[in-house]
Amino acid sequence: MPKASQQSRDKTPKSTVPESTSEEIYERIYLALLEHRLTPGTKLAEERMAAIFNASRARVREALSKLAYEQIVEVYPKKGWFVAKPSVEQARDVFEARRTIEPAVMRRLAAGMDADKLAALHAHLDKEMDARQRDDKRAVIRLSGEFHNLAATLAGNSSFTRSLRELSTLTCLVILVYNAPIVESCRADEHERIVRALADKDGEKAAEIMLEHLDHIEHSLDLGTASEEADLEAIFASVA
Numbered sequence: 001m002p003k004a005s006q007q008s009r010d011k012t013p014k015s016t017v018p019e020s021t022s023e024e025i026y027e028r029i030y031l032a033l034l035e036h037r038l039t040p041g042t043k044l045a046e047e048r049m050a051a052i053f054n055a056s057r058a059r060v061r062e063a064l065s066k067l068a069y070e071q072i073v074e075v076y077p078k079k080g081w082f083v084a085k086p087s088v089e090q091a092r093d094v095f096e097a098r099r100t101i102e103p104a105v106m107r108r109l110a111a112g113m114d115a116d117k118l119a120a121l122h123a124h125l126d127k128e129m130d131a132r133q134r135d136d137k138r139a140v141i142r143l144s145g146e147f148h149n150l151a152a153t154l155a156g157n158s159s160f161t162r163s164l165r166e167l168s169t170l171t172c173l174v175i176l177v178y179n180a181p182i183v184e185s186c187r188a189d190e191h192e193r194i195v196r197a198l199a200d201k202d203g204e205k206a207a208e209i210m211l212e213h214l215d216h217i218e219h220s221l222d223l224g225t226a227s228e229e230a231d232l233e234a235i236f237a238s239v240a
Helices: 002-010 022-034 048-055 058-068 087-112 116-135 138-154 158-177 187-197 203-219
Strands: 072-074 080-083
Touching: 022 048, 022 058, 022 138, 022 158, 048 058, 058 072, 072 203, 087 138, 087 158, 087 187, 087 203, 116 138, 116 187, 138 158, 138 187
Parallel strands: none
Antiparallel strands: 072 080
16 A cells, blocks of 8 residues: 555656756846846735745745845845836936946946947847847847946946946836837947947046937936836746
8 A cells, every 4th residue: 555655756746957056046037037027016925926036935035145245136024036127316326336346347348349349239239139130029128238237347347346236126117107219228329329429438438428328318318207016937938
């Protein structure tokens, strides 16, 4: 009898979905934010997230803690984890920080510009153009944010890179909360103009265009609006 019971257990189908690591959970949430699929203010319940990602609550908590450290997620005692919902003041702070950091990134990148770095920038512009031609709005949003992160990486300052990764994600949250039109916040020509200035090793010109670019994004915000909560199961239904 025990043997039959053991055989029965052996025949029980097991999940074929691999267990997600905390880093994978972090990256998928991060990507969902960059693509504007995950809405500010959405509750990220540990048990629900653990089921979605086929992971332990401890792993989910580890990923959420990292996002909280980057101010992308907020945690409230007895309430749980929530996607951050920046206030108007916080939104202004994000752009103030970007206006301080990104011109410095442009100057540093221009000073060290070479053929490989220029090729990387042009390859990214090609991806942005392809996404626009396909009218893939999610890809346009993600790639637009990643352009700034790429520039910081190529500039070779790890502090700039870490700061801009966080600020770019916070900018996505700000755009979502305040309903900035994508056509206004992600202009097709401004990244191209920045790359042309960098190709000429004109750091001041690149910095000037970058500031104009950030101003356009900030001025597209509608500070009197908010967004609705998202469906987590639908967002993470397929592997990113």
